[in-house]
Amino acid sequence: MAVLQVTDPNTIAPLFAGREDTLIWSYLQGCMGEAFADDLQEPQSAVICVGGFMFFAGRPDPEMVAVKPASFTFDCVLMVPPSRDWEEVIEAVLGERAHRWVRYATKKDKTAFDLEKLAQYAAGLPPGFELRPIDKELYDRILKLPWAWDMCGHFPSCEAFAAHALGFVILHQGEVVAGASTYSYYHGGIEVEIDTRQDYRRRGLATICGAALILECLARGLYPNWDAHNRESIALAQKLGYVFDREYTCYEVYPWRSL
Numbered sequence: 001m002a003v004l005q006v007t008d009p010n011t012i013a014p015l016f017a018g019r020e021d022t023l024i025w026s027y028l029q030g031c032m033g034e035a036f037a038d039d040l041q042e043p044q045s046a047v048i049c050v051g052g053f054m055f056f057a058g059r060p061d062p063e064m065v066a067v068k069p070a071s072f073t074f075d076c077v078l079m080v081p082p083s084r085d086w087e088e089v090i091e092a093v094l095g096e097r098a099h100r101w102v103r104y105a106t107k108k109d110k111t112a113f114d115l116e117k118l119a120q121y122a123a124g125l126p127p128g129f130e131l132r133p134i135d136k137e138l139y140d141r142i143l144k145l146p147w148a149w150d151m152c153g154h155f156p157s158c159e160a161f162a163a164h165a166l167g168f169v170i171l172h173q174g175e176v177v178a179g180a181s182t183y184s185y186y187h188g189g190i191e192v193e194i195d196t197r198q199d200y201r202r203r204g205l206a207t208i209c210g211a212a213l214i215l216e217c218l219a220r221g222l223y224p225n226w227d228a229h230n231r232e233s234i235a236l237a238q239k240l241g242y243v244f245d246r247e248y249t250c251y252e253v254y255p256w257r258s259l
Helices: 022-028 084-098 115-122 136-142 157-163 205-219 231-239
Strands: 034-037 045-050 053-058 077-080 098-106 129-133 168-172 174-184 189-196 224-225 244-253
Touching: 022 045, 022 053, 022 174, 022 189, 084 244, 098 174, 098 231, 115 205, 129 205, 136 157, 136 174, 157 174, 168 205, 174 205, 189 205, 205 224, 205 231, 231 244
Parallel strands: 053 077, 189 224
Antiparallel strands: 034 045, 045 053, 077 244, 098 244, 129 168, 168 174, 174 189
């Protein structure tokens, strides 16, 4: 069976109908990513690849699981199956390299946020720390930090980041130690990425920069969607005003490019 790169997102859009993942929207709206299908006219199976995620739809197909987009240069990806049938295919193709994981989606509700509380959080910077929006200098610095790379790394240039994204970082003694930024974007919103350097965790820094990012997004008329990777992330999201929606299964695949 052929695996073809999709040139028109509309051809696979029906396969992803009803899906609420903003990274899927990013591709279907022509913002980011790429996709592959078994047929370009009447596809029955497809995968959308955005950031480090792969979203499957349609008829379960082992060849879709084996797709390796040229733009994916990292050796770990997250695969999101829409059904148990797809889960079984992922497990059969990848075996022990597919590590089953639970992520946590939040409801997309702009009215859920308490702006006064968010402003209080954003103003809680400890002495000696600095909160700054991401500019060209910080964009370049972030790309050199492996722990922070996802805050800017899915945009091909600083100009692309400035046009479609936004973010804040916290600096201490001149070094970037935490940040909240844009993992991906779609029409009317962004997907939030929050990272803190390991030796600065448990100090409330993620709360501060997360609150600043949410407030700025809302001021710009953007929705800052939060999809949590673990329990700690969903707990922080709820502290900032997000409402839990559902758990869903994904697979962390490592090593991936060497498969």
